[in-house]
Amino acid sequence: MQGSPKKYQKRVSYFQLCNGLFLLVLILVMIIPLINVWAVSFSSGISSMEPGVKLWPADFSVSGYQRVWQTLELWRPFFNNVLVTVIGTAAHVLLASMAGYVLIHPKLVGRKIIVSMIMITMMVPAEAIMIPLYIVNKELGLLDTLASLVISGLISGFSILLMRNYFLSVPYSLAESAQMDGASDFKIFRKVYMPMSVPGLATIMLFEFVSRWNQFTPALLYINSPEKYTLQLALMSLIVPDDATSSGDFFANNVQMAGIMIAMIPLLVIYPFVQKYFIRGINLGATKE
Amino acid sequence: MNLWKTVKRHYSLYLMLLPILVYFIIFTYYPLVRGFIISLQEFQMIGRGPFIGFQNYLEVLRDPQFIQVTINTFMISGGILIVGFVFPIIIALSLNEVMQSVFKRFTQTVIYLPHLFSWVIVGGIWIFILSPDGGLINEILTWFGKEESIHFLVREDYARPIMIASAIWKDAGYTCILYLAAIVSINPSLYEAADMDGAGILQKMRYVTLPQLVPTMKIVLLLNIMGILRIFDQVYVLSNSAIANEVDVFMTYTYEKGILQFQMGIASAAAFLVLLMTLLLTFVTRKLIRYDEGM
CATH class of the missing domain: 1.20.5 (Single alpha-helices involved in coiled-coils or other helix-helix interfaces)
Structure with a gap:
């Protein structure tokens, strides 16, 4: 041996x-x-x-960098991107945690139906309904607005279930005793659950920030005016010269790569935090009903 | 009456849920129904087109271009599915044998990085390094005596392998970290027992680590299966007229038909066929890997 x-x-x-x-x-x-x-x-x-x-x-x-930022005005799509990312992420986190909180109440009538309704939306890829989504946005007058990009992906079943799983780890007796003291549901959510769930909130916030920053397909579908271009759209016309959106300009390699670097920097800045919360998020997301 | 009482007691909870439900109805359920209706209509720019039954579906299925994108989607996605399933396991097993934790952490950090970037960024990087004039890959090939540059991105024979390779480059690190997380949680006494039996490194991988990773493998496989038919950004960024016939997939077909050519009926029918296929694939996979049992 x-x-x-x-x-x-x-x-x-x-x-x-x-x-x-x-x-x-x-x-x-x-x-x-x-x-x-x-x-x-x-x-x-x-x-x-x-x-x-x-x-x-x-x-x-x-x-x-100078050429791409000033001459080609990448600052404009950059700030459009910042706007859409910040508003979209904040709204996403708030709505997802609100829904997640509601779903932890065992006595809520219709909870099962609501959970299955949310889970069904996770089976439908946004790409597969891009045509009717385009029509809906058109009918709501959202085409060619940054609002359409904030709304696209405003809520996801994944984030809701993740937050719900996180809230489930908070002892439910806390909610009950606060209720006894006469606190409203929204107050319990705000004062008890939100402060105790900072890691969970950070997880979905980081996930959402990354996917918002990188959001491409909705921008491609809904945005037409160059002044409303987001970063990914502007980058696309910078790196693919025969793309329909570009006017056949020639960009030197350093200009193109500077554009790519600018799009990467915010992601690199938050990368250490993403790494920290990534595994936690996966474990939470994988917990089953 | 009792039911009404409980609903009333929790009315503020329903109020908090309201925006979410409204959102899902307007931006998921209504588009689903609307898409199905459009797929049954002859699309007209103004007003409602007449219902034509499953005519659009038949037209899609008879379209040679649709047949081609079906083949392309399954070749590319199939490649990504298989390589993207096996390769991260190899990396995870390999990383698990590394003793120096600094090197281990550094490797994890580096391989996970591209997953953060959008397909426009990753596509831009690949177009750049594969470029025939001074691109990184062609420059490296000159070290091995290759004189003529290869025009990678306009060559049909390279098109699909490049799609698969770039997808692996972007996402292998991500999947690998999922496996590593699972490896960390394996009970150390299993390895101790294997040591007692005199098992070597490879035997421990084969008989201890791999079987313990099966639940993670199931999740990864299922998630990948659900995603394979929806690939869009990657192909949109990396495709061009020279290789479109080899790489265009379901979703680029839908985009082209619906948004660029305004044949909404055809595009919706194609999208619904894809949705159906995805559901079917997911269902079959769940059954095959017995996803719902013993998790």
């Missing part, structure tokens, strides 16, 4: 070596394209067009 300890040791380290190499290759595959983008974005127009593997800016220059 003991075998030869020395031989065993050797085999382990050989395995560890291969394993480490595999992961190293993986890391390089993931990270080199990103470094490449970063390096080119900080190069001058001319050097960004020259051949060669670029992992460091050839001649440190912010001309790409």
